Amino acid sequence: MISAYTGTQVRAAEEPLLAAGQGDVLMRRAAHGLAGAVVNELKSRGSRLNGSRVVVLAGKGNNGGDGLFAGAFLAGRGMRTTAVLTGDAAHPAGLAAFERAGGRVQRLSEEALPGLSDEAARADVVIDAVLGTGAKGGLRGSAADLVEALAGAHRRGLVVACDLPSGVDADTGEATEPVLPADLTVTFGGAKNGLLADPGADFAGRVVVVPIGIEEHLPEPSLRRLEDADLARLLPHPARRAQKYSRGVLGVVAGSEDYPGAAVLACRGALAAGVGMVRYLGPPSVADLVRRSCPEVVCSTGTVSENRVQAWLVGSGMGPHDHEQLTRARDAIASDLPVVADAGALPALPAMLAPHVVLTPHAGELASLFHRLGHGEDREAVEAGTLAAVRQAAVRTGATVLLKGATTLVAAPWGTTFSQADGTPWLATAGSGDVLAGVIGALLAQAGPDVGRFSEVGIKGDSRWAAIAALGAALHGRAGRAASEAASGGPIAAGGIADALPETWGKVSMLSNYEAWKRNSHSQPLR
Ligand SMILES: NC(=O)C1=CN([C@@H]2O[C@H](COP(=O)(O)OP(=O)(O)OC[C@H]3O[C@@H](n4cnc5c(N)ncnc54)[C@H](O)[C@@H]3O)[C@@H](O)[C@H]2O)[C@@H](O)CC1
Numbered sequence: 001m002i003s004a005y006t007g008t009q010v011r012a013a014e015e016p017l018l019a020a021g022q023g024d025v026l027m028r029r030a031a032h033g034l035a036g037a038v039v040n041e042l043k044s045r046g047s048r049l050n051g052s053r054v055v056v057l058a059g060k061g062n063n064g065g066d067g068l069f070a071g072a073f074l075a076g077r078g079m080r081t082t083a084v085l086t087g088d089a090a091h092p093a094g095l096a097a098f099e100r101a102g103g104r105v106q107r108l109s110e111e112a113l114p115g116l117s118d119e120a121a122r123a124d125v126v127i128d129a130v131l132g133t134g135a136k137g138g139l140r141g142s143a144a145d146l147v148e149a150l151a152g153a154h155r156r157g158l159v160v161a162c163d164l165p166s167g168v169d170a171d172t173g174e175a176t177e178p179v180l181p182a183d184l185t186v187t188f189g190g191a192k193n194g195l196l197a198d199p200g201a202d203f204a205g206r207v208v209v210v211p212i213g214i215e216e217h218l219p220e221p222s223l224r225r226l227e228d229a230d231l232a233r234l235l236p237h238p239a240r241r242a243q244k245y246s247r248g249v250l251g252v253v254a255g256s257e258d259y260p261g262a263a264v265l266a267c268r269g270a271l272a273a274g275v276g277m278v279r280y281l282g283p284p285s286v287a288d289l290v291r292r293s294c295p296e297v298v299c300s301t302g303t304v305s306e307n308r309v310q311a312w313l314v315g316s317g318m319g320p321h322d323h324e325q326l327t328r329a330r331d332a333i334a335s336d337l338p339v340v341a342d343a344g345a346l347p348a349l350p351a352m353l354a355p356h357v358v359l360t361p362h363a364g365e366l367a368s369l370f371h372r373l374g375h376g377e378d379r380e381a382v383e384a385g386t387l388a389a390v391r392q393a394a395v396r397t398g399a400t401v402l403l404k405g406a407t408t409l410v411a412a413p414w415g416t417t418f419s420q421a422d423g424t425p426w427l428a429t430a431g432s433g434d435v436l437a438g439v440i441g442a443l444l445a446q447a448g449p450d451v452g453r454f455s456e457v458g459i460k461g462d463s464r465w466a467a468i469a470a471l472g473a474a475l476h477g478r479a480g481r482a483a484s485e486a487a488s489g490g491p492i493a494a495g496g497i498a499d500a501l502p503e504t505w506g507k508v509s510m511l512s513n514y515e516a517w518k519r520n521s522h523s524q525p526l527r
């Protein structure tokens with residue numbers, strides 16, 4: 001699990017060490033980690049260190065101090081280092097260490113700007129150490145002009161952000177441009193929220209966390225990301241004496257005369273994600289298509305209450321005039337069973353929901369939801385602050401809310417939030433969201449009363465609904481990536497995501513099978 005924190009949480013964790021006079025030690029650890037990450041990255045790219053050119057953009061605070069100390073370490077490795085001081089001052093000890101190591105110091109001014117931006121554009125490495133967790137707003141003045149010129153420059157070497165890209169808000173992921181997009185962000189003590197939420201994540205590149213000794217003082221994370229080992233623990237496994245009903249039945253209320261394919265794709269997503277059975281409810285013509293495309297699905301008639309299931313999927317491919325389907329969707333939401341409510345069901349929600357209802361809007365659908373709640377946010381506002389938006393939606397609806405995108409965020413009403421970025425931009429294809437709804441529906445149907453596997457990874461109580469949705473997003477993203485890789489990195493169609501899902505699941509669960517094998521390895525094989 002990757003844990004992320006707000007800037008305030010990290011600064012509070014630093015406090016006891018700062019009070020004990022350990023500030024310099026923390027900064028040296030951070031700078032050492034930053035320099036080491038630069039060296040490793042250059043080596044992995046086959047670039048030589050000796051004689052290569054490094055430009056450190058150093059602000060006047062501690063973030064600039066980290067950059068200057070890192071520059072000193074790199075100068076010690078034979079790299080030609082220049083520090084561009086962007087403010088009217090610089091971290092005194094950092095600057096002294098940098099100069100002692102033989103670094104060259106330039107002050108940024110309007111006159112010097114063209115020459116310095118040219119130099120930075122031609123450097124092998126640029127370290128962005130202008131603003132860190134102490135920033136208020138974005139870059140200003142000539143620092144902003146320099147970064148703007150550099151961001152648009154033709155040739156740039158490796159860009160490494162110190163703690164976070166300057167201009168990205170550590171707490172929210174909001175970005176005040178210009179921001180220099182980094183290839184690598186080296187962040188200290190713990191990841192920052194802003195690196196794991198769009199648009200901040202767009203600028204962060206690969207994120208490396210450097211421990212600096214404050215970790216034991218960190219509180220509960222503000223944001224979490226499930227990794228391989230967590231996914232392996234959270235995936236359900238059928239018991240030896242399982243039968244289809246005990247494994248979970250998902251009821252699917254999706255599709256319409258206009259969008260019959262959505263029903264098929266939702267069912268395919270569910271069938272690929274381990275459910276015992278899928279029951280489909282919808283118009284006869286759509287049911288016919290579902291039967292022909294997925295003979296495994298049982299098509300039923302009647303009302304929601306007449307069909308026994310463990311979870312419902314409602315809304316994919318439904319419009320505002322599909323009255324019969326919308327009635328079923330509302331009944332499912334009122335049923336007390338776990339529900340994933342997608343697309344066409346979102347405009348038909350009751351005012352107050354519960355966390356076992358998982359809403360799956362994209363940014364446009366979330367903006368419409370806010371409008372209906374009397375909150376005038378448009379799509380751009382949601383996209384500019386995805387973390388705040390998803391959390392607010394969860395608070396206002398009482399539901400678990402999954403906001404789709406390049407980074408998918410899932411929030412519970414009390415603030416527990418997951419961020420998954422397992423996919424590929426090829427997932428942005430029609431029907432991809434229907435498959436995701438199917439996958440999450442299948443996982444909800446298999447959830448059962450067992451909360452043990454969730455508490456094993458530190459997820460308590462009703463936060464498991466958010467974890468299940470995050471698990472679904474992770475599987476969907478990875479399956480999409482696997483499907484594209486199988487096509488040598490080429491495009492995928494939505495059905496291909498469902499086709500790739502069982503193998504993705506198998507690879508993830510191999511980890512936990514191995515653990516189980518280790519536990520049972522004392523038993524004798526039968527002869
Ligand atoms: N507290 C510590 O001892 C440690 C801090 N660390 C580093 O210190 C950073 C935080 O340092 P600071 O609190 O000094 O803050 P920053 O270095 O993020 O920047 C704050 C400085 O820039 C000015 N400033 C704020 N917003 C600005 C803007 N929009 N435009 C121009 N100037 C602006 C402030 O007046 C202040 O002088 C972290 O991100 C991390 O890199 C690490 O070295 C680890 C230890």
Ligand SMILES: Nc1ncnc2c1ncn2[C@@H]1O[C@H](COP(=O)(O)OP(=O)(O)O)[C@@H](O)[C@H]1O
Nearest residue numbers: 404405406423424425427428430431432433434
């Ligand atoms: N740029 C991207 N990178 C990775 N995943 C993406 C990107 N854009 C969209 N996705 C994912 O693709 C899916 C698209 O869902 P959605 O917008 O509902 O599509 P549709 O309505 O056409 O089915 C979501 O799971 C989303 O997270």
Ligand SMILES: [K+]
Nearest residue numbers: 128131164166
């Ligand atoms: K920075």
